[in-house]
Amino acid sequence: MHKTIIIGTGPAGLTAAIYLARANLNPLIIEGPQPGGQLTTTTEVENFPGFPEGVTGPELMDQMRKQAERFGAEFRTGWVNAIDMSSRPFKLSVEGMGDLTAESIIISTGASAKYLGIEGEQENIGRGVSTCATCDGFFFRGKKIIVIGGGDSAMEEANFLSRFGSEVRVVNRRTELRASKVMQDRARANGKIVWSLDNTPLGVVAGEKGVTGLRVRNNATGEEELLEVDGIFVAIGHTPNTKFLGGQITTDDHGYITVVPGTTTTNVPGVFACGDVQDNKYRQAITAAGSGCMAALDCERFLDEAEAVSASGVAQSQV
Structure with missing residues (x-):
């Protein structure tokens, strides 16, 4: 007992x-x-x-x-x-x-x-891949950041990370966001946030010092693209x-x-x-x-x- x-x-x-x-x-x-x-x-x-x-x-x-x-x-x-x-x-x-x-x-x-389960994701946790903006955002001052997700948490993290990054790109596999209207409006009004909607993440690319890019596929055209980035924040819940x-x-x-x-x-x-x-x-x-x-x-x-x-x-x- x-x-x-x-x-x-x-x-x-x-x-x-x-x-x-x-x-x-x-x-x-x-x-x-x-x-x-x-x-x-x-x-x-x-x-x-x-x-x-x-x-x-x-x-x-x-x-x-x-x-x-x-x-x-x-x-x-x-x-x-x-x-x-x-x-x-x-x-x-x-x-x-x-x-x-x-x-x-x-x-x-x-x-x-929750993680995406894509190539290179798990291997680079702590090397540029994160799930917590308030924990790790500080380390990406003046760098390019990607936030993956389309819900309220993704919009919140994108806005927060814009305080640090030179650019914050939101990648979402759907053309529409699931976030509430107020959260969407706040993010869209942020001049540091750019959008890559209707894009499916395929894999994380990294070098000796950490993350260098994210491979995505445009769902409309089927074309693949490498987005250069220093930090990737997975915000899917x-x-x-x-x-x-x-x-x-x-x-x-x-x-x-x-x-x-x-x-x-x-x-x-x-x-x-x-x-x-x-x-x-x-x-x-x-x-x-x-x-x-x-x-x-x-x-x-x-x-x-x-x-x-x-x-x-x-x-x-x-x-």
Whole structure:
């Protein structure tokens, strides 16, 4: 029996682990195949407080993990296949560990960025290919940038990146954009943004120092073209990692966990959610860490109250 099991080891899960370990709750943290989450694919993090010279994503996650271990947090690698939340203690089926039980659970499984699946894309993540404009836009000052996508997030990223790049080209495989009218109008009014609509991305081209171009096909003519570029931002959405929950937790239309506003409390008492798995707006390391702190405090308070109720019941039965 574990007091708390944390699922996921990004900034949210690791911060929750630090707080719970310091409270002597000895949390068990289950890390999946990508310990540290999306931040481990980021070569340089310059906007996390406390690192004036910047820090690599893997290094930041490693330091947070060591901090949690220092206070007694236990880490185990496995894949959570299913959770039974019908009653407490909760039961987890974990590949490689068997069945585990916990009085409370913190879900910090994050959201996975959607990729195009084209040639050269995965190999150049962190070498010019990114899914986060606010994370990496600064590195492309005065350079040519491509944003791939046609939704609100693509328009938002294109506008943001225009602060840095000499030119921002929006590439979309459709002739029409899916973005809301207000977002489209804002992007079209931006003099730094140019358009390559009705073009299908085919492959990322890179040299020794990183990305140099994007191969596209004009859907109307069938002709292929190489667009010279220094940075490519894929903005086709994110998928929250919530399928393993089996519909037991309330989510929004996009699959993000719904929490009580101002808390990390879900619809299941004793289950909390933090980080990108419940945040489809900010998706930053610092906001994820903040919500991890909130989840730990919410969880600690829940366990204290549950223990008090249990002790009261025992006392009454003895009278």
